[in-house]
Amino acid sequence: MTLAFVDYVILALYFAFVLGIGWFIRRRVSTSEDFLTSGRSVPVWITSLAFIAANLGAQEVIGMCASGAKYGIMTAHFYWIGAVPAMLFVGLFMMPFYYGSRARSVPEYLRLRFDEKTRALNAITFAVMTIFSSGISMYALGLLFELVLGWSFTASVLLSAAIVLVYTFLGGLTSAIYNEVLQFFLIVLGFSPLAIAAVERAGGWSGMASRLPQVMTHTWTYVGRASENPMGVEAFGLIAGLGFVLSFGYWCTDFLVVQRAMAADSMSASRRTPLIAAFPKMVMPFIVIVPGVAALALSHMSLGYAIPIKPGGEPNYDLTLTTLMAQFYPSGMLGVGLTALMASFMSGMAGNVTAFNTVWTYDLYQGHIRRHAPDSHYLAVARATTVVGVGLSIATAYLATHFNNIMDFLQLVFGFVNAPLFATFLLGMFWKRTTGHGAFTGLLLGTGAAAATHGLTLAEGKGGWLGTILHTFPSTMAQNFWIAIFAWSSCFLITALVSLASRPKPEAELHNLVYGLTKIPHDPSLPWYQRPLSLALVVIAALVLLNLLFW
Amino acid sequence: MSDLRVSIGAFFTLAGLLVTATGIVSRQRASLDTVNLNLYSGVVLLAFGVVMLWLAWRRR
Numbered sequence A: 001m002t003l004a005f006v007d008y009v010i011l012a013l014y015f016a017f018v019l020g021i022g023w024f025i026r027r028r029v030s031t032s033e034d035f036l037t038s039g040r041s042v043p044v045w046i047t048s049l050a051f052i053a054a055n056l057g058a059q060e061v062i063g064m065c066a067s068g069a070k071y072g073i074m075t076a077h078f079y080w081i082g083a084v085p086a087m088l089f090v091g092l093f094m095m096p097f098y099y100g101s102r103a104r105s106v107p108e109y110l111r112l113r114f115d116e117k118t119r120a121l122n123a124i125t126f127a128v129m130t131i132f133s134s135g136i137s138m139y140a141l142g143l144l145f146e147l148v149l150g151w152s153f154t155a156s157v158l159l160s161a162a163i164v165l166v167y168t169f170l171g172g173l174t175s176a177i178y179n180e181v182l183q184f185f186l187i188v189l190g191f192s193p194l195a196i197a198a199v200e201r202a203g204g205w206s207g208m209a210s211r212l213p214q215v216m217t218h219t220w221t222y223v224g225r226a227s228e229n230p231m232g233v234e235a236f237g238l239i240a241g242l243g244f245v246l247s248f249g250y251w252c253t254d255f256l257v258v259q260r261a262m263a264a265d266s267m268s269a270s271r272r273t274p275l276i277a278a279f280p281k282m283v284m285p286f287i288v289i290v291p292g293v294a295a296l297a298l299s300h301m302s303l304g305y306a307i308p309i310k311p312g313g314e315p316n317y318d319l320t321l322t323t324l325m326a327q328f329y330p331s332g333m334l335g336v337g338l339t340a341l342m343a344s345f346m347s348g349m350a351g352n353v354t355a356f357n358t359v360w361t362y363d364l365y366q367g368h369i370r371r372h373a374p375d376s377h378y379l380a381v382a383r384a385t386t387v388v389g390v391g392l393s394i395a396t397a398y399l400a401t402h403f404n405n406i407m408d409f410l411q412l413v414f415g416f417v418n419a420p421l422f423a424t425f426l427l428g429m430f431w432k433r434t435t436g437h438g439a440f441t442g443l444l445l446g447t448g449a450a451a452a453t454h455g456l457t458l459a460e461g462k463g464g465w466l467g468t469i470l471h472t473f474p475s476t477m478a479q480n481f482w483i484a485i486f487a488w489s490s491c492f493l494i495t496a497l498v499s500l501a502s503r504p505k506p507e508a509e510l511h512n513l514v515y516g517l518t519k520i521p522h523d524p525s526l527p528w529y530q531r532p533l534s535l536a537l538v539v540i541a542a543l544v545l546l547n548l549l550f551w
Numbered sequence B: 001m002s003d004l005r006v007s008i009g010a011f012f013t014l015a016g017l018l019v020t021a022t023g024i025v026s027r028q029r030a031s032l033d034t035v036n037l038n039l040y041s042g043v044v045l046l047a048f049g050v051v052m053l054w055l056a057w058r059r060r
Helices: A005-028 A032-040 A044-053 A058-080 A084-100 A106-113 A116-149 A153-201 A204-211 A235-253 A255-262 A267-288 A290-299 A317-328 A333-369 A375-399 A406-430 A436-456 A476-501 A532-549 B004-025 B037-058
Strands: A457-459
Touching (some): A005 B004, A032 A153, A032 A255, A032 A375, A044 A153, A044 A255, A044 A267, A058 A116, A058 A267, A058 A317, A058 A333, A084 A106, A084 A235, A084 A267, A084 A406, A084 A532, A106 A116, A106 A333, A106 A406, A116 A153, A116 A317, A116 A333, A116 A375, A116 A406, A116 A436, A153 A204, A153 A255, A153 A267, A153 A290, A153 A317, A153 A333, A153 A375, A153 B004, A235 A255, A235 A406, A235 A476, A255 A267, A255 A333, A267 A532, A290 A317, A317 A333, A333 A375, A333 B004, A333 B037, A406 A436, A406 A476, A436 A457, A436 A476, A457 A476, B004 B037
């Protein structure tokens, strides 16, 4: 792939705008809350788009296209059951507690609801995980640009990190959120023409369906048994593991995304944030997954397109997206597509950096290192943390190990740490008897259960490090789903048991933190499209329709 | 620039103009491109940018 002058101009134009937004936002930052929580003042359309853009990292875009070519349209499960239901749940049932408690972060909610040790545990694991994801994403981008464009790994990693650093340093969370919206539109408009052109060239959806095995163009027909589909997963593992435990664990408790909803300018806006975000999220598969499926169909036609091959002979799905871009986009759109890739990388990284920032400054530094300092001190700490966070991400990028599919690896990490988390929040928010001791023990042992499941089972040669193999899964994906299920169930049971055996918090301290002691707002005066429940019903109807269309 | 719609609108208007112009001037095509993607996509980018600017202007 070679770039022309116009492509560089578009890339430079994008960098200029991203930095410009940071420069203009910097005037709005005068307190640590402006910098770290946007002072709860962002309009709802902006928080909604930022809500999905923060999650839409480069490895997501590249990985989803890769999975489209590898597993077919089944990959859409990661969106349709693996994200949307959880987004509805967090908007309808959880935002009242997050927003109403006036906590500045998810770990801080845990301190208000439970105790200091539960917050510290969550804050530390979360901080490590954000740096890790940010580094992995950087590594993926550097590697890709080195391979496709011949750019030096170090140069592309440092340049993109420097730009993210500048705009998050200047304008904090608001700057990151505003840029995420620009990045969101760039990703959509930069990749849609590719999706349309690739599908059209492959003979439309029916042309693709006729050239590919049936399983590649159906989402549900072949999940009855693990042996019938390329993911090697069966319906129960898929729905309970991905659709419930993993997705609710991520979308309902991960501060990276919840932080966007918490920045909204009112309770109603914060509840609508994930609900409005569910609409673009639902159609995202057509932009990021369908091109991968089309690529596979194109490789069966004699047009000169082939899925790239690794030196070992097996297909290199991670290059599907860039080879498509190279063969469909002339200079001009190629610049836009490449800029979109850069944008997806930056939105993912800025999301991690800003979330890390808030958790470090408020939950770890203010909570444990220096408690009562003037606000200007915490603002200075937050700015310094931006620099440290970016530096640590760069270091992680260089340490990144190689795994055959980036998605699978991320699933493993989320499985260990995030899977038990949702049980803690579910019990904490809806059962006032849940105690801090219960939550803490449940989280620890839940993560332990996840690790133990991985250690006692085997899938594609992964896991089984505890010596005894109790079960062998048909795929690592199925293994990850089941790890999540075991971790969640262990955490749920242990939290409930320990809670019953320990002394509960007095009810007076639980107002706005627990169901039954919190006033859930009803806004009968609002038009239907601004009411959370009616929005959710529209989302559900659209979701059912999509699943039926691609059944 | 304080309104995000102005920034987004301005970016896509400029990018759209660049891509559309490239589509008109350049005869270079990517190997699988049959329709002059630059021209069509460029117009879409431009239209999106103009709509964003119009939305921001209307709100004044």
